[in-house]
Amino acid sequence: MELRLAIVDDDISIRKMLRRIIEDTGLGIVVTECSDGILAEEVLRVSLPDIALIDMLLPGQDGVELITRLSTERLNISYIMISQVNSEPMITRAYESGIEFFIHKPINVLEVRSVINKIKESRKLRQFMSYVHQTTSQFTGQNPSAKVDGENKHKSAIYRTFSDLGIIGEAGVKDIYALIELICANQRQDNESTYQLNELYGQLSQKLNQDAKAIEQRIRRTITKAMQNLVNLGVEDYYNEKFQNYSSSLFDFKEVRQEISFVNGKSNYHGKINVKKFIQGIIFIAGQAG
Structure with a gap:
């Protein structure tokens, strides 16, 4: 089944670039986009993508707050954070919120492809492990x-x-x-x-x-x-x-x-x-x- 992805970033040029990378390289389909941290909370709950790429610095609430709130609801969404931030404490905070990968800006096509493919693989593994629990x-x-x-x-x-x-x-x-x-x-x-x-x-x-x-x-x-x-x-x-x-x-x-x-x-x-x-x-x- 094709991966469903969401992009949350207040920079429209970044959203367009990520959409192009995802769709041109056959990584999946972008089911929704959003530019606001508070609005994104409801958008992601409704659209339930497999993967959400979320900017760290967003209007309304930042990406870490957004992911922290959504992670408590166990929505089966895999989170990737994208940011120019290089601060180790902030990156650590991002991982603690529930992200699986951190992608640094400026966006690198090969890195985006590699990270999304790794998450695709890990999701397949989790599905298989669930299957193992049921069958064994x-x-x-x-x-x-x-x-x-x-x-x-x-x-x-x-x-x-x-x-x-x-x-x-x-x-x-x-x-x-x-x-x-x-x-x-x-x-x-x-x-x-x-x-x-x-x-x-x-x-x-x-x-x-x-x-x-x-x-x-x-x-x-x-x-x-x-x-x-x-x-x-x-x-x-x-x-x-x-x-x-x-x-x-x-x-x-x-x-x-x-x-x-x-x-x-x-x-x-x-x-x-x-x-x-x-x-x-x-x-x-x-x-x-x-």
């Missing part, structure tokens, strides 16, 4: 052999991904798989899509009778190795199929670019991994196999 709860009444077949397909897909990433022999692979099993088991019990990694590490520690910190370190080392292997593929051939498939679905692509810069000697800093994104990506891949 039905396993109790299923034919046991059908359940086993489904689990085997998912396990094969997960380990095939590990193989593609060159980490099949890493010690942390078993920990990652155990973590995925634990997440799915917890979701079957309470239908809750959110989870804290620290709590899961604690549960794994009890289950495996091993130190939670050691488990976390093995998982992080293995995911870091996966990123490094993937980046090496991308450095040799940017259009490598595995690099294209996994670089944004399992990692934050800006961190992949950072790791590429490190490998090419253009930076002294490695790219950073996001354990939660990696795990969610793996679960999504496994779901597609089912």
